Amino acid sequence: xxxxNYLGETLRKWTIGASTFLAHPEKGARLMNWNxxxxxxxxxxxxxxxxxxxxDNFSAIRGGNPILFPFCGRCYSDGREGYxxxxxxxxxxxxxxxxxxxxxxxxxNLNQHGFAAxxxxxxxxxxxxxxxxxxxxxxxxxxxxxxxxxSLANHDQTPIPWSAGHHFYFTLPWREGTKRSDYQVRxxxxxxxxxxPDGSLVPxxxxxxxxxxxxxxxxxxxxTDLRKNKAVIEELPxxxxxxLRFGDNETTPDPGLAVVTWTESIESPFYxxxxxxxxxxxxxxxxxxxxxxxxxxxxxxxxxALVPASR
Numbered sequence: 001x002x003x004x005n006y007l008g009e010t011l012r013k014w015t016i017g018a019s020t021f022l023a024h025p026e027k028g029a030r031l032m033n034w035n036x037x038x039x040x041x042x043x044x045x046x047x048x049x050x051x052x053x054x055x056d057n058f059s060a061i062r063g064g065n066p067i068l069f070p071f072c073g074r075c076y077s078d079g080r081e082g083y084x085x086x087x088x089x090x091x092x093x094x095x096x097x098x099x100x101x102x103x104x105x106x107x108x109n110l111n112q113h114g115f116a117a118x119x120x121x122x123x124x125x126x127x128x129x130x131x132x133x134x135x136x137x138x139x140x141x142x143x144x145x146x147x148x149x150x151s152l153a154n155h156d157q158t159p160i161p162w163s164a165g166h167h168f169y170f171t172l173p174w175r176e177g178t179k180r181s182d183y184q185v186r187x188x189x190x191x192x193x194x195x196x197p198d199g200s201l202v203p204x205x206x207x208x209x210x211x212x213x214x215x216x217x218x219x220x221x222x223x224t225d226l227r228k229n230k231a232v233i234e235e236l237p238x239x240x241x242x243x244l245r246f247g248d249n250e251t252t253p254d255p256g257l258a259v260v261t262w263t264e265s266i267e268s269p270f271y272x273x274x275x276x277x278x279x280x281x282x283x284x285x286x287x288x289x290x291x292x293x294x295x296x297x298x299x300x301x302x303x304x305a306l307v308p309a310s311r
Contacts, residue, residue: 001112007055012115017143022049024058025110025117028101029137032064034146036306045171046242046306048270059102062169062264067137069100069119069150069164070129072258073280076199084283087158092128094283097167099125100135114139114146132156133292145305153297160292161283164300165258165276170242172213172263172271175235180214180266185273186232187211187259189223199281213263213271222279223259224287227252231259231273239309246275247301256288275302 002013011032014021022033034047049063059066075094077083084094095102103125105117119125119135132155140147154160173179192204204221211218213233223231229251233242246253260274277300278288292298 001110007053009055009058012110014112014114014141016113016141019141019143021139021141021146023115023139025107025115026105027058028103029067029105029117029119029139030058030064030101031139031146031148036144044174046174046304048169048171050269062268062270064169065148066097066101066167067150067164068097068167068274068276069135070094070098070152070162071280071282072097072163072165072274072276072278073195073260074199076281076284079198081199086130087161088130090130092130093124094128098164099128100137100164101167105137108136109138114141131158131160133160144307145303147301147303149302150300151297152292152299154292154294157294159294161289162292162298163256163276163278163282163288163290165260165274166302167272167274168244168304169270169272170233171269172233173235174240175237178235178237180271181212182236183213183271184210184234184236185213185218185261186234187223187261187273188227188230189259190225190227191223193222193224193258193279194220195222195280199284201279201281201285201287214266218261219263221261223261224257224279225255226257226259229253231275233271233273241307241309242273243303243305243307244273244275245303245305254288256282258288 018036033049075084109116116138134153136151138149192207194202230245256278258276258279262272282289
């Protein structure tokens with residue numbers, strides 16, 4: 001593990017086998033980039049990070065893996081965006097995707113294979129989420145994969161709700177000479193939803209097993225009721241895959257678990273496949289909303305692996 005200076009910020013870099021991982025644990029516990037170097041000198045980006053000459057807007061940069069906590073997407077109260085009805089009966093503010101991606105973290109573990117960082121809630125976070133808790137993000141890096149675990153410990157006297165997730169920006173296309181039509185995503189979901197402007201979840205036609213990443217309807221689609229605990233992005237010309245696994249490989253995912261597919265535009269050099277504990281606005285509809293009892297700790301584990309065509 002190395003400590004490097006980048007545009008005035010202190011970052012951490014891990015080189016494991018052919019893989020290099022770059023992260024800023026103290027700012028949003030953000031994994032910024034994952035790339036692989038090859039014998040011919042070429043480099044392949046797996047997790048996208050854009051070229052930039054400034055980091056003062058760090059949390060707004062489209063790249064890496066922003067952490068979504070305590071809730072994913074937009075929250076609503078009686079159709080009013082940006083609020084939720086907390087268990088104490090109060091109407092409280094809740095920014096889109098929560099506040100962790102903009103938050104300050106403290107490193108609790110730093111080693112040759114990853115890091116753990118604890119959220120340090122500010123006054124705005126305390127107003128939005130008025131509990132005594134410890135939220136940690138734990139990364140473990142390997143030669144062709146990484147694991148990221150979200151952990152919420154309840155130090156309060158009452159149950160705490162959460163429905164957190166990830167916003168992985170995958171580089172796409174990842175091979176020169178290919179285009180979006182050369183890639184497909186496989187998500188074994190029985191249901192698909194769209195998040196309406198009033199906060200409701202609108203059912204869509206059941207998703208296809210395999211969908212081209214050039215399909216416009218894939219943008220902002222919420223996939224739920226997964227039959228298996230993984231999603232796959234595959235390049236059709238040669239069969240290289242990015243495989244995302246959720247939780248224990250031997251278990252069936254929680255019915256509320258959601259995988260969201262999104263990109264900014266048809267020209268964007270990235271495509272996001274995002275595992276969430278539940279769909280957006282979970283405090284309102286309760287789908288994918290989880291409760292942590294006093295004195296207990298809850299976890300959400302995701303593995304992201306690069307699998308070559310030969311396997």
